[in-house]
Amino acid sequence: MAKQFMKGTEAIAEAAVRGGCRFFAGYPITPQNEIPEYMSRRLPEVGGVFVQGESEVSSVSMLFGAAAVGTRCMTSSSSPGMSLKSEGVSALAAGQLPAVIVNVSRGGPGVGSIQAAQMDYFQVTRAMGHGGHRLIVYAPSTVQEAVDLTYKAFEKADEYQAPMLVCPDGSIGAMMEAVELPPFRDAERKRLTTYASQCINPDKLIISTFHYTAEHSEGFNRLLEEMYEGWKQNEVMVEEYETEDAEVVVCAYGIVGRVAKDAVKQLRAEGIKAGLIRPITLFPFCTKSFEKLDYGKLKGILVAELSIPAQMIEDVELATKGRVPLESLTHSGGRFIITEEVYDRLKAMALGNTKEVK
Amino acid sequence: MINRSVVAGFGGQGVMMIGKMLCYASLDHGKHALFLPSYGTEQRGGTANCTVILSDEEIGSPMTAHIDTLIAMNEPSLKKFQGMVKPGGTVYINSSLVKPEDVREDVVCTAIPVDDLAHELGSTKVANIIMLSAYAAGTGMFTKEEVTETVLHKLASKPQFLEMNRKAVETGFEHAK
Known part of the structure; x- marks a missing residue:
């Protein structure tokens, strides 16, 4: 397929669709508005659903539902919006739900600046939300890499049943370059298996962000710890x-x-x-x-x-x-x-x- | 060969279109291209601008201190960006609005009254097509046929303006000489 000349944000959105994304919810913020704009037009073409939420919090919470019923899903925002989404991202991690989050980052702290910056490093690498969960954080340096890493983020979200973060700065989002788009993946996703099911009833799919006993709570934390240590061995890209x-x-x-x-x-x-x-x-x-x-x-x-x-x-x-x-x-x-x-x-x-x- | 440019002008002068069209022409004809618009809290009457890099090889850094070429469609743009042009670089000005004597002396100035020329062709809206064609001719990066092909292909959805755009490309090539 011939290369296409695409803007970073739109290329990320198309890569997500090709990676199997069929649900997107988001709330506008500069400099990532082209992602929801593109998705609002593109997702219905492939049988997907686009929702403009009433807020960042509701948008990320919709991902919880979409991921729970087996739909590949994504939300995007920029720095101040990511702070609002952090509660929901922590919930996705706790619920062992695959989802892709895109942060087209800008200046901070607070409302900061609408211009491109890389000021969310601590937030994205240490603690997007509360409770010590982690994300694989992909930082592209070209529009092609933004495409490839978004596509990969969907694969890794499925593989680990965890939220993944794609984190280009605003300039990568606004830039246009020639890209080769990946092939369409089958939108079908494998059935989830959760720790909550194991604890409560292995015959049912149980998604929970809460564990009643100290034993189960620690057991789940150990499971996440093991996964994060595995990432350090197997998922480093440089x-x-x-x-x-x-x-x-x-x-x-x-x-x-x-x-x-x-x-x-x-x-x-x-x-x-x-x-x-x-x-x-x-x-x-x-x-x-x-x-x-x-x-x-x-x-x-x-x-x-x-x-x-x-x-x-x-x-x-x-x-x-x-x-x-x-x-x-x-x-x-x-x-x-x-x-x-x-x-x-x-x-x-x-x-x-x-x-x-x- | 690599050419780093800034294209700047009033909002509405088709500055972004100049940048994108040059990139499309590059990609249509086997070159690499990068387009980076400036966005932000731009004021009405101020400058809109974009960085355009066209290259025979893969493009690395888009952020450098100096540029080879400036296309200034209005006076504020010339003032804001001509300091970035390398000595010996080229400044294309829309001399319908910008005075050639305001251009630095250590750069090559190509002055083309694109607004007036476009008006003669029937619409000031093709001023940007004249300018990008002059740039293509001046840098020697594309032939007139190559630019015509890309411009007419990209603007194919407006068939009523094809002839005017074809003439705009010709006008740009003539005035670049």
């Missing part, structure tokens, strides 16, 4: 570029990862040993990529993100355990990190003109 012999490394995700890669290419062309670690899943984090670095040669790592204060740098600290100085490059609120800034900072680091941050 792009490692020219890191084997790197003396300076930039760690950046999403749009910034793409910006940083050009800087690394320019430095390599000049003979400076620069490398890039681009987390594609923000959780589980690519800790092992940092184990593979040659700390005998490495002079420093620059963590570049569209967030003030920096957030991902804490995961890099955990991964590097003080073995190398870290520097931070940040912008937010619609100001972008540009290639030249990454280039200048890495070059200064390589030449030893570096100041340690923290």
Whole structure:
């Protein structure tokens, strides 16, 4: 099939439909409105249902029902809206229900800014909602990757019976690029199996977000813990570029990862040993990529993100355990990190003109 | 070859259409393209703009300090963006509204009165088609036939304007020389 020139948000919506999504509920917020707009037109064409909820909370709660009866489902929002949806996402995790959540992220805190930013890192990687549940968080850096990761998120949601998060920033959502769309999946989904059924009546499908006994409650938490540990082993996605012999490394995700890669290419062309670690899943984090670095040669790592204060740098600290100085490059609120800034900072680091941050 | 451009003008001048049409022409003819609109709290009478990157190879970073080309459809756009143009780069201006003497001296200025030319063709709405055709001719990225093919294909739903758009492409190519 020929490539199509699509906007990030619309490409995500089409990828969801092809991934088997047949129910979408959402509430408008910039910069993701093209997703519900596209779905309102597209889902009826494939026998699906679109609902504009009266709020973010009701929209995500509708996913609970749709997922429970075996329908692949999605909701989308942007940062302030994600805070409102967090209760429902926690409920989906507790109910062991597959669903895909899309956060086309913008500036914060609060209403923040309608411009693109990456300021939801802590929220999406640590605790989208209460109760210590986790999500696999996919952070695309191109429109094609947004398509591929959305499609994959539906597969993983089914596989793990858990909510998955696709987290492009607003610029990936607004950008148009040529994409190859994936084939249509069968919209039929396998029957759910739940811990609540096991505890109460294995012959019936029981979906519950509550466990009566301490034993069952802890048992369920252990089950989730095991799943999350499994993700750390099996679901990490990362792009490692020219890191084997790197003396300076930039760690950046999403749009910034793409910006940083050009800087690394320019430095390599000049003979400076620069490398890039681009987390594609923000959780589980690519800790092992940092184990593979040659700390005998490495002079420093620059963590570049569209967030003030920096957030991902804490995961890099955990991964590097003080073995190398870290520097931070940040912008937010619609100001972008540009290639030249990454280039200048890495070059200064390589030449030893570096100041340690923290 | 890679060409990084900003296209800017008043809302309603068809600025986004210029950007998208150039991308479509790229994809129709085997090149890579990236279109990034600026959205936000734009004011009436201010500038709407988009970044357009056309390249023979896969496109990496869309965010860089400098651009090769600026298409300024009005005066505020020239003021806002001409500082980004590399020395020796090109600035296309709509000289129906923008004075060529306001353009930096270290860049190549291509001044085309697209509003007036479009008016002569029958509608100021084709000013953007004239401008994108001039850009295509000036950069040498597309032939007149290639631009005509893409423009007429994309605007096929409005057959009553096909002839005017065809003439607009020709006008743009003539004035770029």
